[in-house]
Amino acid sequence: MRHPPSGSVLSRRHLLRTGGAAAALALAPACASSGSGPRSAGWQAIPPYSLQAPDPKRAAYLERELAAHRKRSAYGIQPLVSSNDTSAAMAKLLLQASQGRAPDIAQVDSYIFGRVARYAQPIGPHMERLGLKPADWFPSMRREMEPRPGDIRGLQFTSDLRVLYYRKDLVRTPPADWDEMTGMAEPLARRGYSVLYPAGRSEGAVTTTLWPAYWSRGAELFDRAGEPAFVSGKGYDAMLSCLQAVQRSVDAGVSPRRVAGYDQEDDENPDIVAGRVAMFLGGSWQAAALDGLMKDENFFRRWGVAPMPTLGGGRHVSATGGWMWAAFTKDEKKIAAGLDWVGSAYVSDRGMATWCSLGGYLPPRQSIYERDEYKQDPFTPVFRDHIVRYGRARPSDRKYQDVSHTMQIALSSVASGTAGATEALDQALGRLVG
Amino acid sequence: MATTVSTRPRPGAGRQRPAARRGPVSGSPWLWLMPLGTVLLLVLVYPVIEIVRLSFTDASLVSGEPYSVTADTYASLLRGTDFRHTLQVTFLFVLASVVFQLLLGLAIALLINGAEKRGLRGVVATRAVVLTAWAIPGVIIGVIWSLLYQETGSGVLNHGLSLLGFSGNTPFLSDPDNALVSVVVANIWRGTALSMILCYAGIKTVPEQVYEAARIDGASRLQTLFRVTLPMMLPILTMNLVLATVETFNSFDMVLSLTGGGPGTATQVLALDVYDQIFRQLNLGRGAAMAVVLMVINILVIGLYVRLIERQERQI
Numbered sequence: 001m002r003h004p005p006s007g008s009v010l011s012r013r014h015l016l017r018t019g020g021a022a023a024a025l026a027l028a029p030a031c032a033s034s035g036s037g038p039r040s041a042g043w044q045a046i047p048p049y050s051l052q053a054p055d056p057k058r059a060a061y062l063e064r065e066l067a068a069h070r071k072r073s074a075y076g077i078q079p080l081v082s083s084n085d086t087s088a089a090m091a092k093l094l095l096q097a098s099q100g101r102a103p104d105i106a107q108v109d110s111y112i113f114g115r116v117a118r119y120a121q122p123i124g125p126h127m128e129r130l131g132l133k134p135a136d137w138f139p140s141m142r143r144e145m146e147p148r149p150g151d152i153r154g155l156q157f158t159s160d161l162r163v164l165y166y167r168k169d170l171v172r173t174p175p176a177d178w179d180e181m182t183g184m185a186e187p188l189a190r191r192g193y194s195v196l197y198p199a200g201r202s203e204g205a206v207t208t209t210l211w212p213a214y215w216s217r218g219a220e221l222f223d224r225a226g227e228p229a230f231v232s233g234k235g236y237d238a239m240l241s242c243l244q245a246v247q248r249s250v251d252a253g254v255s256p257r258r259v260a261g262y263d264q265e266d267d268e269n270p271d272i273v274a275g276r277v278a279m280f281l282g283g284s285w286q287a288a289a290l291d292g293l294m295k296d297e298n299f300f301r302r303w304g305v306a307p308m309p310t311l312g313g314g315r316h317v318s319a320t321g322g323w324m325w326a327a328f329t330k331d332e333k334k335i336a337a338g339l340d341w342v343g344s345a346y347v348s349d350r351g352m353a354t355w356c357s358l359g360g361y362l363p364p365r366q367s368i369y370e371r372d373e374y375k376q377d378p379f380t381p382v383f384r385d386h387i388v389r390y391g392r393a394r395p396s397d398r399k400y401q402d403v404s405h406t407m408q409i410a411l412s413s414v415a416s417g418t419a420g421a422t423e424a425l426d427q428a429l430g431r432l433v434g
Numbered sequence: 435m436a437t438t439v440s441t442r443p444r445p446g447a448g449r450q451r452p453a454a455r456r457g458p459v460s461g462s463p464w465l466w467l468m469p470l471g472t473v474l475l476l477v478l479v480y481p482v483i484e485i486v487r488l489s490f491t492d493a494s495l496v497s498g499e500p501y502s503v504t505a506d507t508y509a510s511l512l513r514g515t516d517f518r519h520t521l522q523v524t525f526l527f528v529l530a531s532v533v534f535q536l537l538l539g540l541a542i543a544l545l546i547n548g549a550e551k552r553g554l555r556g557v558v559a560t561r562a563v564v565l566t567a568w569a570i571p572g573v574i575i576g577v578i579w580s581l582l583y584q585e586t587g588s589g590v591l592n593h594g595l596s597l598l599g600f601s602g603n604t605p606f607l608s609d610p611d612n613a614l615v616s617v618v619v620a621n622i623w624r625g626t627a628l629s630m631i632l633c634y635a636g637i638k639t640v641p642e643q644v645y646e647a648a649r650i651d652g653a654s655r656l657q658t659l660f661r662v663t664l665p666m667m668l669p670i671l672t673m674n675l676v677l678a679t680v681e682t683f684n685s686f687d688m689v690l691s692l693t694g695g696g697p698g699t700a701t702q703v704l705a706l707d708v709y710d711q712i713f714r715q716l717n718l719g720r721g722a723a724m725a726v727v728l729m730v731i732n733i734l735v736i737g738l739y740v741r742l743i744e745r746q747e748r749q750i
Contacts, residue, residue: 012465091495091713098496115496201696258585258608260697271586398499401715409699416697418610424698431516 040076041329041338044103046089048359049323050081058358065345075337082107087203102328105338110144110322111203113154114396117147120326121335124152129336130343140320140391141364155339157346158361159322161383161391162208162265164306165286166279167193174279174306176316178213178245181309185254185278193278195255196271199246199415201408202263207319207394208281210411213242215317215392216310222397228432236425239407241311243414243421250415260416269293281308284383288360291377300378307390318390322364349373362387399432406431482729488722495716507723516699517707517724524704526614528682531621535678536671538622539629544659546630547637561634568627576691579620583607583692610700613693617701620688625681629674636670637663669746676739680732704728 051066053059066077080103082089090112096102097119108116127134134142134152138159145154164181166174170188175181185195198205214221214230217238223229230239249255262268265283272280273293291299307316325342327335345351353373356363362383368374369384394400409431410424419427489508493501511517542564549557567575582590583606596602606616640663648658664671686705689695695702695710702710705728711721 088713091716094716095495098499201694256585256603256608257605260608261585261693263694270584270588274586274588276586398494402717405710405715409696412696413698416608416610416700418698418700427515430514 037076037078039074040078041105041334041341042078042080042103043338043341044080044082044093044106046082046086046107047084049107051079052081055358061354061358062345065351066341069341069344073337073340075333075340077337077341097328104329104331104334105325105327105342108154108324108326110141110154110156110159110320110324111207111394111396111400113144113324113326114147115398116326117153117396120153120328121330122151122153123155123327123335123339124150126336126339127152130339130348132343132347136365136367138364138366138387138391140387140393141322144393144396145324154324154326155342155347156322156324156364157342157352158356158359159320159364159387160284160362161318161320161387162212162281162283162308163318163383163386164279164308165282165303166306167277167302168304169302170278171304174304175309176307176314177310177312178249179312181279182245182249182252182254185249186252188278189252189254192276194271194276195249195279196262196268196277197246197255197259197281198262198265198267199255199259199411200261200263200267201412203404203408204264204283205262205411206404206407207321208265208283209246210239210242210407211319211394212308212317212392213245213311214238215319216308216315217241217312218315221395221403222399226397226399228399228403228429231429231433238311240421240425243410243425245311246411247414247421250417255415257416260412284362284379285360287379288377305379305382307386316390317392318386320387320391320393322361402432485722485725485729488718489726490719491722492717492719493722495712495718501719504719507719510720511723511727519699520702520704520707523614523700523702524683527618527621527701527703528679530618531625531682532675532678534618534622535625535629535682536674538626539631539674540633540671542626542630543633543637544663546634561630564630565627567624568631570624572624572685572687573691575620575624576688579616579623579688580607580692583616607693608697610697613697613700617689617692620692621682621685624688625678628681629678632670632674632677633667636667636674639670640666669743672739672742672746676735679735683728683732683735704731 047053048055048058051059051062053062066079069077082092086109090109093102093106093108094112094116097116100119102119108120124134132155134145137145137156141156141159145156146152164174170193171184175184181195185193188194197209199209211221217234219235219238220229221235229235246255250257250259265281265286266289268277268280268282269286269290271277272290287299287303287305290303308318310316325339325346327338329335329338343351346355349368349371350373352363352365352368353371355361356368357373357375362380363369363374366384369376369380406428410419410428413419413424413427414421418424490505491501491503492507493499546557546561549560570578584590585592585603585605585608589602589606591606592602592604595604605612607613644662644666645658648662653661684705686703686709689701689703689706690709693701695706704724708721708724708728711717711724715721
């Protein structure tokens with residue numbers, strides 16, 4: 001009796017082998033660490049800081065630098081890109097870092113670095129090799145890089161701060177506090193000029209509009225236990241004063257309600273370019289951007305810069321920000337390779353001067369301001385002075401994201417007229433503490 | 435004529451075919467279903483179980499941070515006015531969006547069908563233009579509409595209104611009441627395309643003879659629409675309703691780019707709230723609880739659809 005060929009029937013063993021091989025192939029990529037091989041380091045940046053930067057000058061600069069780096073380094077650099085949505089990108093990075101899957105070298109927003117630092121590797125031993133001195137960084141930024149004295153976990157390579165910009169032809173002396181600003185702007189509002197600030201639901205809005213005013217009253221966002229410090233007492237009064245100041249400026253017609261839709265400081269730019277603004281709270285990077293946008297006039301000649309208005313106190317405060325590089329791999333060779341790359345392109349004397357010139361950022365290293373490669377504008381010395389005198393970083397407490405998000409809603413509610421200051425603050429506290 | 439039965443044997447009848455080999459693989463359906471079952475288990479069942487499990491904790495997005503098992507996440511949702519407000523906004527958003535998507539989709543489908551019957555030109559182009567809205571990602575739709583809604587004289591809509599003699603400073607997105615209406619309008623624009631395609635397909639399933647019979651019986655156009663077309667399209671309309679409802683409940687990308695849920699919480703829909711809780715506030719437990727509520731709502735809607743379909747089939 002002739003048996004049919006055995007290859008024409010799938011046996012259970014064949015099927016199980018095929019299935020097992022398919023499953024192994026499917027799961028293999030998940031087991032690999034993020035983006036790097038044995039002789040390359042994965043480097044992750046957000047799109048505007050990566051080879052995919054929409055600004056062709058930035059992209060070209062990074063391509064040139066990477067090509068030069070690859071020629072001189074035995075280790076490769078594997079570019080990885082995260083999301084333009086920085087909140088989601090940082091949330092993902094935090095998750096990856098906590099699971100040990102973060103890229104070898106990654107860009108971290110300075111305000112969240114406090115939570116990420118415990119997963120980042122110490123990079124202090126590499127500073128000397130890279131020719132960097134920690135004392136060169138502005139003290140407030142150095143404190144962010146070092147969760148504990150001497151234990152450097154991040155390299156801040158850009159910074160920014162918030163200031164009050166005012167039209168010199170409309171405002172003779174810039175106001176020192178919010179009430180003075182609103183009073184000064186009322187007659188200007190009747191002539192069609194407004195005061196702008198971001199009051200939307202975004203980190204930029206609270207960083208620019210709320211925190212500096214709140215801190216100017218000498219209040220802290222968190223107590224020693226890491227709980228919100230504005231639930232009652234001095235902190236509550238200070239936060240209420242901030243929201244009331246915003247409410248007064250909107251009710252007086254000095255600021256349009258559409259500031260409730262301004263998520264970023266850059267959202268103010270169209271109004272500023274159109275000549276409808278007398279004063280605005282904005283970021284240090286806006287000066288160069290606006291000068292580029294205003295074809296027919298010189299922004300620096302028409303506008304002046306002053307410290308952020310206070311809330312009745314004499315103590316000006318400005319919130320600083322910026323980005324850091326942090327290493328997450330435990331492989332020392334990869335750390336060295338990654339830091340060599342970001343060091344040369346973003347952190348070294350020439351690298352930081354060039355990158356900050358391209359992006360309009362403020363260098364967090366003091367010596368860079370003396371370098372010829374760093375292109376300064378007329379306001380840069382003022383910004384540098386403000387960083388030293390008024391600069392303050394956001395706290396890295398565990399509940400910061402909760403507090404920020406909740407107060408964004410409160411700020412937006414007050415600016416849009418959805419709720420009064422007291423109601424908005426009480427609702428925010430109800431969300432935070434129950 | 436008498437039929438004859440052929441007595442000739444059929445070709446191959448004398449040669450018996452060997453009995454089909456019933457091996458362990460070909461005989462059992464379960465082994466064939468195993469790959470699909472594994473995929474469904476991994477991408478559907480396991481994530482749902484994990485989300486339900488996380489909803490009973492106060493976990494944060496950061497692995498390794500300690501968390502406890504608690505039902506307080508649900509209790510805080512029920513206690514707080516925030517969640518009630520979010521649900522209220524979501525239901526208003528869904529109700530208005532779905533009603534108008536269905537009505538507009540049906541209207542456009544009827545117009546296109548009528549134009550086709552009359553042999554008018556441009557029918558295919560019209561369909562393509564309407565479908566374009568469906569092809570555009572939600573985030574881009576949010577960006578497009580935010581440019582249209584811009585609240586200065588340079589905004590497209592405000593400029594148009596000023597030309598018509600109205601104020602050119604309508605606060606489309608910064609006024610809380612206007613913001614919800616603006617978001618609904620953008621969502622209707624987005625969802626009408628799919629509704630139109632489904633209604634058009636439904637209209638095409640109605641046999642021409644039924645229309646002819648209605649004409650012979652002297653039915654007017656309106657009577658034909660309400661007594662013939664719509665009843666025969668009912669399964670398609672029901673499916674359209676369910677799809678539009680579920681999709682609108684789950685939609686957040688357009689709202690995120692258009693208003694971010696603001697001003698205040700005026701346009702804070704449930705799906706966006708889930709995103710905010712997990713990715714902005716890093717509250718995985720609370721976000722998971724909200725996600726479970728959203729899932730339950732969607733299951734109820736789909737369950738209602740299944741019951742309706744079963745009832746229709748029983749009636750048939």
